[in-house]
Amino acid sequence: MTDLDSQIRSLAAARRLPDSHLEKWLRLDESSRSAVLETARALKLRTGQIVAALDLLEEISVREGEPVAALLDRPAVRGLANAAGSTPSRAHAFLDELRAMRFPRLRETIDRVEAAIAALRLPHEIKLVLPRELSSDELTIQLTVSDAEGLERLLGMLKEKQSDLERIFSMLGGDDEV
Amino acid sequence: MKFDVDTLTIAEESRGSALASRLVRALGPSVPVNYVSDARDAVRPLPVADPFDAGKRRIVVMKRRTPFLMACPAGSSKFACCGYLVLVLASNCPMDCSYCFLQEHVANNPSFQLYSNFADCFAELERLAASAPGRHFRVGTGELADSLAMDSLTGISSDLIEFVRNREFLTLELKTKTDEIDNLLKIDPRGRVIVSWTLSPDAVWKSSEHRTASPSARIAAARAVLETGYRIGFHFDPMIAYPEAEQDYAGLVDELLSTIPAEGISFLSMGALRMTPGLRNAARRRFPNDPMLLGEEVPGADGRLRAFGALRIRLYRTLQERFERAGAQIPSYLCMESSAVHQRVFGATPSTPATIGERLAIG
Secondary structure: OOOHHHHHHHHHHOOOOOOHHHHHHOOOOOHHHHHHHHHHHHHHOOOOHHHHHHHHHHHHHHHHOOHHHHHOOOHHHHHHHHHHHHHHHHHHHHHHHHHHHHHHHHHHHHHHHHOOOOOOOOOOOEEEEEHHHHHOOOOOOEEEOHHHHHHHHHHHHHHHHHHHHHHHHHHHOOOOOO | OOHHHOOOEHHHHHHHOOHHHHHHHHOOOOOEEEEOOOOOHHOOOOOOOOOHHHHHHHEEEOOOOOOOOOEEEOOOOOOOOOOOOEOOOOOOOOOEEOOHHHHHHOOOOOOEEEOOOHHHHHHHHHHHHHHHOOOOEEEEEEOOOOOOOOHHHOOOOHHHHHHOOOOOOEEEEEOOOOOOOOOOOOOOOOOOOEEEEOOHHHHHHHHHHOOOOOOOHHHHHHHHHHHHHHHHHHEEEEEEEEEHHHHHHHHHHHHHHHHHHHHHHEEEEEEEEOOOHHHHHHHHHHHHOHHHHOOOOOOOOOOOEEEOOHHHHHHHHHHHHHHOOOOOOOOEEEEOOHHHHHHHHOOOOOOOHHHHHHHHHHH
């Protein structure tokens, strides 16, 4: 066993990493094994975070045909290890970045639709809820009212925004570039 | 196409059947034949690294104890369905697509089962007709197996075509990813048989559809059977939303329409790649380096993973618009999608499954 592998095993034991994920880690090429270890230490990743990171990195690596070390060396990822802010928040941001790399078009579409919703400047009594992970094209509209007058007012506001809403429905239905 | 067969196991009760005789003769002396009193043990997984793959090379001939005819298992009141009826004449497939649902569906009985009493399905079809006089049905054999992959060994397509070609109420659909059409070219189907091909771009074929005929070979085979009097259809299913998918699927449509006139195509279906979490795990275990299994799929209301809504609807529309731009008005439907998605893609509410099924059957 190499020194690198014994360090990985030692961290895995300390975190009680499942055997399946320790094996996944040890199956990586040497520079990738090392890069994951470095990141896990720098961001003090917890067990669940290491598991999620290994899964995401493995899938991104297959999707993009690049070794894990190269993925972790991308500026957007590498920067998080040395960025300002608390370690837990950087660890959270790291996983967020990996998810964006794994689901790039989903992330871009969510960002675009959320920006379109924010631009509507709706009152807090009207909430537009996107389907979880945009799995469908359905938008849930929640109205919070206490009387018929309030309901009429909110419905009027929605009516005023109809063309903007139609644009959001179109985005959910794949009219935009995704 | 030729597929490897390691063993042929025949249940004693099927020993004298026409199917067993055809297989013994076609496979020749190089494939060992075992006769067993109870075939149930023979269909179970072997204790090897990949029992599903091993099962594909172990043919078991036995009697089917349950009905051959059933409603399509993909059907659900949540989806706009096509009214397809399924004849289960075999289970498993010698080809090996990385996304195939059989990896989960037949995990506990992966041997390639062929049913020696398959001709009993004819009585079931007669009963179906008697139960609904005047109606037309589209019945296919390509759900739990490829309809034609083993046809050079079994010759079952000829028995089926002989039966349906004299029955006005029936349309038989033979669904395949092969170019195994020799037996079909010998019979006039009298308009009662649709041969349909699953079509994918070359990128998906090379990455995921192992041991299948190339998309170009499938299209060429379709042209050949069309010229022999068969109706033909195409299933763009599963559609995989990889980064270059839109242009590749559009290119595939162009290739198809440059070989086959649009008016010669009886129908098209589309369906996004969909996987239960169990299937995804099984597929990833067997094909860890296939990027096509790692699209931007998210869980839907039915628990299956599909490309997120906007992405897959866009892909459906790209394909549909490509056909429309080419002036091809071909009856089309979506598989395992809601009425709302159907409306977005085709601009119309779907008919009932029975109506769609009948329309596709009559042609």
